[in-house]
Amino acid sequence: MLKEWRHRRAVQRVKPGDGRPLKRFRWWQMLTRALFHLRLMNDDGRPTVYAVDVKHQNASEGYVKAHLYLDGRHHAESKVPAVFPVLGGTVEVRTSGFGLRRCHYVTAEGAEHQLVPDPASAEGRRARLDRSHPALSRCVGFLSVIVLVIGLVLLILQLAEQVTRAPEGVAQYVGTFTSPIDLSAWANTVVGLATVAASTERALRLRYSRLLDGAAG
Structure with missing residues (x-):
């Protein structure tokens, strides 16, 4: 029932378009x-052609719009998550912190x-x-998952250490935990950049895991 309610709300957010032409995609727009x-x-x-255009830079304003x-x-526009009625069904658009x-x-x-x-x-x-290099593509996808798993494990270890060392933490009940992996600030930065790159790569394939990609965000 909650899913149906969200679906109806998304449909109600759709606003009519202004009829302007669709602009070509330019190479410098690949990140935005x-x-x-x-x-x-x-x-x-007769064929009917739809296009969904999403500009990620709207995220700095607290929202992203899909056109x-x-x-x-x-034809229409809506804040995401968006549900556009189209011929024979709907087009659903959702974003993450790394893309679609x-x-x-x-x-x-x-x-x-x-x-x-x-x-x-x-x-x-x-x-x-x-399509051109399926084996390489699978390797890249597998590497992205490995990077995110490593980032998640490190995050859990660091959080556990911080919680048990807090003045009014849980150390009095479970004892103090010391992470076996102590990364420097530089190493933490590298890990953070690697996890962002991995989640971005997955977003290019419209792959998303609340546990892995959500933690990276």
């Missing part, structure tokens, strides 16, 4: 913009299909690597 496409067929056999284009024209975590077409029957990233976007380039 995501662009995905969806091609559907009308009952009469829906229909056949190259601005969801951009899917959900049919009226409940089937889900991820939208196709624009070839010029960072997501499109990552998808091309997956």
Whole structure:
């Protein structure tokens, strides 16, 4: 029931578009913009092309907006998480601190299909690597998970040490814990940058784990 309520709220947030044309994706926008496409067929056999345009720089204002284009024209917009009614279903858009975590077409029957990233976007380039070099792509994805697991373990160890050493902590009940791994400030910075890079790589594939990527954020 909660999921249905959130879905209805997201649909109610959708505002009509102004009809402006969709701008081409430029290479310098790879870190600030995501662009995905969806091609559907009308009952009469004519194609209908949707595009979802998300500019991540809005996050500095406390929100991110998703824009829906229909056949190259601005059709609707909404703050994320967004749910856009489209032909035969809805397009659902969700973001994380590292990019998109969801951009899917959900049919009226409940089937889900991820939208196709624009070839010029960072997501499109990552998808091309997956098609052209699947073995390398799997290695990169596996490495991202390993980095996030290591970062999570280090975070847990540091938090446990801080909690048990607090003046009014839990040391009186469970004793003092000392982390077996003592990283310098420089090493902590490197680990932090590595976890951000790993979560960003996963976001390019619309992969998200609340435990791994959420901890990195």
